[in-house]
């Protein structure tokens with residue numbers, strides 16, 4: 001694997017390989033000593049042009065658990081404010097020895113530009129670009145669903161027969177896009193639920209069913225209900241119903257939580273806006289996998305970095321040498 005830019009072009013075999021290696025990594029995270037020597041001598045640069053809590057720290061933890069050196073770049077406080085271009089920023093960090101660049105950027109397509117422009121030789125991982133994709137979020141979501149469904153050893157299993165309902169600001173959500181492509185590649189049935197103004201115009205080309213009524217969507221008891229944040233920072237206020245109306249019609253409250261099937265899980269990629277798209281009861285309920293997703297994210301990102309930086313040359317068990 002040279003780069004990880006999206007899930008739309010990720011094959012079923014490649015996706016399962018990442019999820020299976022992530023299981024190996026998760027096993028190592030149960031040990032008292034969590035660190036592996038696998039990426040000793042490699043340098044991972046986190047190049048973040050947008051804010052992040054989970055993704056940046058998760059990549060940092062993943063790289064450190066694999067013994068890589070980590071350089072964290074945040075556009076805030078950098079020479080970007082003086083007009084430095086993406087090319088010059090990336091080449092500056094490459095000159096300090098980057099083997100992999102993990103990039104989050106507000107412009108859809110920025111990671112692909114970095115990977116294909118010839119500016120740098122490092123492998124590129126997309127950590128979220130505009131409204132386009134957030135592939136490692138979808139991989140950790142798929143990992144979480146698979147583990148909940150098949151238990152501790154779900155290696156080799158896909159998601160055929162699993163139903164996932166994604167609710168919220170689909171229009172602006174890179175998480176929704178990456179999940180639609182990945183989950184359907186793995187065989188899951190995906191339903192999207194949102195106000196009509198928050199559904200993308202090209203949704204008919206997506207492999208997903210669209211429903212506007214949340215009660216109708218959860219009546220069948222999806223295996224996973226994924227709630228999304230409303231991205232007010234990316235939208236014209238005219239798109240959006242009032243917060244009160246949104247919460248009443250598309251929010252996951254105690255009544256809807258009760259109406260879910262007994263085995264349905266509640267997911268959220270974070271950050272959550274409690275009281276808007278998800279109530280505190282739902283976020284903190286035993287059905288919620290929010291923190292499990294965060295934990296799994298480290299294993300999935302360890303797998304992605306391992307496959308990018310060591311997979312091809314080692315061919316070994318990534319757990320070796322611990």
Ligand code: CP
Pocket residue numbers: 051052053054055056128134137269270271
């Ligand atoms: N899920 C996610 O991308 O969260 P952060 O924005 O905190 O990284």
